[in-house]
Amino acid sequence: MPTRDVESILVERFRHAMRAALGDALPVGADPLIAASRNPSFGDFQSNAAMPLAKALGRPPRQIAQSIVDRLELDDLAEPPTVAGPGFINVRLKAEALAGLLAAMDEPGLGVEPPAEPDTVVVDLCGVNLAKQMHVGHLRATVIGDALARLFERLGHRVVRQNHFGDWGLPIAMVTAYVRRLVDRGEADLERLTLDDLDRYYRAAQAECDADRPGLEAARRFGLGPKALAELEAQVAGAEERLADAKRALVALQSGDESILTIWRRIADVTLTECLATCARLGANVTAEHTAGESTYRDELPEIVEDLLARGVARESRGAVIIDLTDMGIAEPLLIRKSDGGFLYATTDLAGIRRRVRDMGGTRLVYAVDARQSLHFRQVFAGAIKAGYAQTAAGADARLEHAAFGTVLGEDGRPFKTRSGENVRLSDLLDEAVRRAGDAVAQKNPDLPEGERAAVAEAVGIGAVKFADLATDRIKDYVFSFDRMLAFEGDTGPYLQYALVRVRSILRKAQEELGVEPASLTGPDAPPIVITEPDERALALALLRFGSTLAGAAESLQPHRLCAYLLSLASAFSGFFQTCPVLRAPDEAARRSRLRLTALTGAVLTAGLETLGVTPLDRM
RNA sequence: GCCCCGGUAGCUCAGGGGACAGAGCAGCGGUCUUCUAAACCGCGGGUCGCAGGUUCGAAUCCUGCCCGGGGCGCCA
Known part of the structure; x- marks a missing residue:
């Protein structure tokens, strides 16, 4: 077979x-x-x-x-x-054919054959910013990106994760200058900075530099009172001074001034330590080694612009440098250098594509980034192709794909925010999910030992959040609801985890009560599979769809296909579980066959959950 | 103004040229001395935003329109 x-x-x-x-x-x-x-x-x-x-x-x-x-x-x-x-x-x-096909997929790779020509897939994910807490937007970029990376890994491709860390540019200089002032005044201690502090400073620094010029103009035009006018004038003057200070800080950073670089490095360190800890808690494989700050591109940017100008790919326009994309079917030009000589994030992203293709050997570049960046990526991809930066060693252009995702909405249908309109901290959101999962576990399975309960709550709570994020088509907005994602019943992460718990429970009992070693249920000496009951057939057919589901999900960059598949597999198993007694099967051959089917289901559910980045459990 | 993305059951969502449009939730009715009931089975529930067109066949493709969201050279 x-x-x-x-x-x-x-x-x-x-x-x-x-x-x-x-x-x-x-x-x-x-x-x-x-x-x-x-x-x-x-x-x-x-x-x-x-x-x-x-x-x-x-x-x-x-x-x-x-x-x-x-x-x-x-x-x-x-x-x-x-x-x-x-x-x-x-x-x-035929039933025998089903049995043969199942036996063939009953190996460690679960029937997934390594690709003839593996891709090197570079997956852009997470995308945290200096001095900013992770929020629901990062949740999607991290969870979807990590799931896609895992999908490619399982299919046998080479995968490079890239956390594009926003650690450079004027806003960064603003907060760095702000922190420097606090430190100089003895109002902050570099050694004791937390990300919460930095998040506050970031916003304060932004606000400080934001001159209310339109307000001042209006006040002058409409002749507001001298007091209001004076306040506005002071505000504008203050903001302009702060902005000038930030620009000086930016120049200092760019020229390698150690005194400000020390502060900047510390801010970056605090930010990354906390964000990577959140990634770890999320079960997302994003580490320092996957992280490349925008700052690491800074020396390449002037060279890239000069290169593109010299080769006629880019040209000057109104003092700025642009790449015209009308020949690529895009009306909006790509701006890569401002008239003041500064670079833009498009410039960095071009450098990123060049590095990912030229240095990392990427043949397929995937960006798990908010859908609002769609035009930006269309432009950057087109620009990179025009520039030749997407050309692989083999000569063809790498596949450049934006795995765009929609906005997370609150139950009122508006972007998910706290009541006061702030972004919800991702770690707070995870705490809440875990707390609710803990309550449910305590109620549903009071016998679970205390220590295990905490671990189960963590896995269920976070699994619920991740599964809800992955389960719908990524391009659409989705409504965030703890109640729905943690429901005792329904198409949820906990339901899938529970299906696997039931599978493993049977296998555990088989081992304890019948002495059947789990390892004996797989491999060449495993018992023959016999398909007779309709629910066995349905389960067999569901199992056999695993490989093509993975391939389809990876090709289309749609993890939700794997989610839907795992739900249908869990549902097929539930039907089987209901009508086909395993341990009390009518005869020994049926029992052994059903045990093997159960073990194979467990292997596929485990592999599927791991591919989504959701923790499989023995008990819950 | 132009461009992109959505609109499918009361709610949340799958399906994106093929057979009577599916799932979960909610509603109603069943099934526990359990292989963990966080489960299972059954019932009801739909002008697939609207109107044209292409096709043997359209929720799916094309055109126009309506509604909602997003984006559109010197922010990232």
């Missing part, structure tokens, strides 16, 4: 049959259009190829379907296929 998944076997068999049936009349690239049947009464799989062929060849579709069926060689796999409706070809797999 080949180890490939059923669908690709069927595709191949149908291709042969179509060629045999139609010969030279078969249009090139004709697709067998194999799909899993929606309705079990139609069988397990169907081919929809006959209808389009009928149109192309001007023959009755059912006749074409029949001529394909006549040449199909599926005896080893399926019952004789049937033609139905307008020309559907229905295929029902």
Whole structure:
């Protein structure tokens, strides 16, 4: 039995049959259009190829379907296929074939074959900023990016994670200058800085530098009282002084002034330590080694602009330097140097693409970033291609993809914020989820030992948040609701974790009561699988869809496909669990077969949860 | 003004050329001396935003419109 998944076997068999049936009349690239049947009464799989062929060849579709069926060689796999409706070809797999396919996928890779040509996928994720707490936006960038990275890893691609750390530029200089003033005045201690402090300072620094010029103009025009006018004038003058100070700090940073760099490094260190701890708590594999600050690109930016100007990719416009993208179908030009000589985040992102392709060997670049950056990435990608920065060693352009995600909304349908309109700290949000999960665990399973309960609450609470984030199409906004994501019932992370708990519980009992070693249920000496009951069939078919689901999710950058799949697998297992006693199966052969099915389900659920970055549990 | 993304059951969402449009929640009715009921089974519930068009076949593709969100050279 080949180890490939059923669908690709069927595709191949149908291709042969179509060629045999139609010969030279078969249009090139004709697709067998194999799909899993929606309705079990139609069988397990169907081919929809006959209808389009009928149109192309001007023959009755059912006749074409029949001529394909006549040449199909599926005896080893399926019952004789049937033609139905307008020309559907229905295929029902034989029980023995199901057993054989399951046995073939019952190996450590769970039937996932390493790719012939592995990609080097560079995944941009997390994207924290200096002196800022992580909030729900970072939740999505981290959770989705990490899940995509894990998907590619499981499929056998090389993966490089990149946490693009916003540690450079004027806003950063503002907060650095602000902290320096506090330190000089003895109002802050560099050694005792926390990210909460920095988050406050960041906003204070922004506010200080924000001159209310329009307000002042209006006050002058409409002749406001001298007191209001004086206040506004003072505000504007103060803000302009602060801004000038920040600009001096920026120049000092850029020129490598050690006294300010010391402060800046400390701020970066405090920020990263806390953010990476949050990533760790989230179970996201984002570490210092994955982190590259914008500052690490600073020496490349002038060179890039000069390079692009010299090669005519970029040109000057109104004192600035732009890349015109009208030839790439984008009306908005990409601005890469301001008229004051400063660089922009587009410049850094171009440098990032160059580094990821040229230095890291990236063949596919994926950016898990907010959908509001869509135009920006279209521009940067187009600019990078024009510049040749996306060209891989093999000569082709790397795939450049924006895995855009929507906004997290509160239950009022507006962007998720605290009542006072502040961003919700990610760590607070996780605390709340874990607290609620702890309450549920205490109530549902009071027997769980205290120590384990805390670990379970952490896994369930965080798993719930992550699963809710991953479970819907990433491009859409979604409504954040603790109640829904932590529900005792429903399409949730806890439900999946619970399905696996039940699986593992059976295996544990089998070991304790019957002496069946888990290792004996897998591998070449494992007991034969016998599929007889409808719920066994349904479970078998669900298991067999694992590999193609992973591939589809990775290709489309849609982790929610894996979520939906795991829910359907858990549901298939629940049906099996209900109607097919495992430990008390009618006979020994059935018991051993069902134990192996249970073990395989456990392996797939475990692998699936791990791929999503959700912690699998033994008990909950 | 131009561009991008959404609009599917009361609610939250899948499905994105193929068979009668699905799931979860909520509602109603069943199933626990348990393989962990955080589960399972059943019932009701839909002009797939609107209008045209393409097609043997449209929730799905095309055009226009309506509603909601976002973006659009010197912020990141």
